[in-house]
Amino acid sequence: MSTPDASPEHGGHEHIHRFLILGKEKLFFYHLSLYNPDLGHHYQAVFSFQIQGDDLKEMYLKDLKENEDKRVYYSLRCPHHFELPELQDGKDFRVFLERVVVQDDGSRKFEQMTPTEAPVLVKCRPEDVLSFRDLADRPLPYPERLTYLAFGAGKEVHFAHQLAERPNWDEVITVTTKQSIDDATLKKVPPVVIDSINDPKGVIKESLLKKGQQYQGKISTGNQTVDFIVGRQGWWNHTSLNTA
Known part of the structure; x- marks a missing residue:
């Protein structure tokens, strides 16, 4: 199953959050940031969410094995928007698994892998928020x-x-x-x-x-x-x- 790319470079911003998936044994999740503070994604953050069930992880690992040497990334896409700082207090939300394919021209195609009728429950506890920085309120100078x-x-x-x-x-x-x-x-x-x-x-x-x-x-x-x-x-x- 696939959905059209909804990134700003493909015709408009979709007001949802995406979290990159990293790892094989233990999964970690990295928020996909945008500098523009008006869009609600101006946070660099790392999480260790708890995902309900094993199906999503198994699907991700199987697909990753098949695409290990390709420019293919994986993310969790939240179908409903919330303010990202809410995760610092703990929050449950639902997601779809996406395959993110980098095409020859450098653009990205987001392909939904899990069924629309069955979003997966994710639990974020306060201790799952490993790093969280507001790019607007806590900017850093360029390092040397x-x-x-x-x-x-x-x-x-x-x-x-x-x-x-x-x-x-x-x-x-x-x-x-x-x-x-x-x-x-x-x-x-x-x-x-x-x-x-x-x-x-x-x-x-x-x-x-x-x-x-x-x-x-x-x-x-x-x-x-x-x-x-x-x-x-x-x-x-x-x-x-x-x-x-």
Whole structure:
């Protein structure tokens, strides 16, 4: 089952929330942000929701296995809008699973995978809100060096580009670390600074971190140095993030 792309670059903004899905063993969820404060999506946030039943996770993992080497992302789409800060107090809501296909021209096609008549229940407890920042009320200046946010559990570690000033780009990658990062540190979603790469201080059209290459980052919490190899890209946006 599929639905038409509803992103701003395809003919208008749809007033709902989307959360990127990351991981295989333990799932994490990353809110898809837009800088424009009038649209209600101006938040960079990481969650560990509780999803009712196993069907959605099984469908996601099966489809991910078939598309592992393609520019295909996965998200939860909420059919009804709510104000995102409500999640900080705990909230139940319903979602559809989507496959997000990046087409040859760089545009994204959102394909609904779960049936419209059976949205899946998601529970968000206050402790499931791992990181939450209002891009409008708590803006960050461009950093001097490339900076990401680290989250995950066990050997599954994900880096999300820290959204600073506008314009910018939004990216999430999964990495393999040479040194283990304990779960307590990852739960804090600390910044990781890559001293070898200057921040471009603006929008770019492709990642500065190349798949299969190794880099070194410094985790702000505990000042730990970690070597990591870039794996699968789980999200990229340098268009509607800035212009919607």
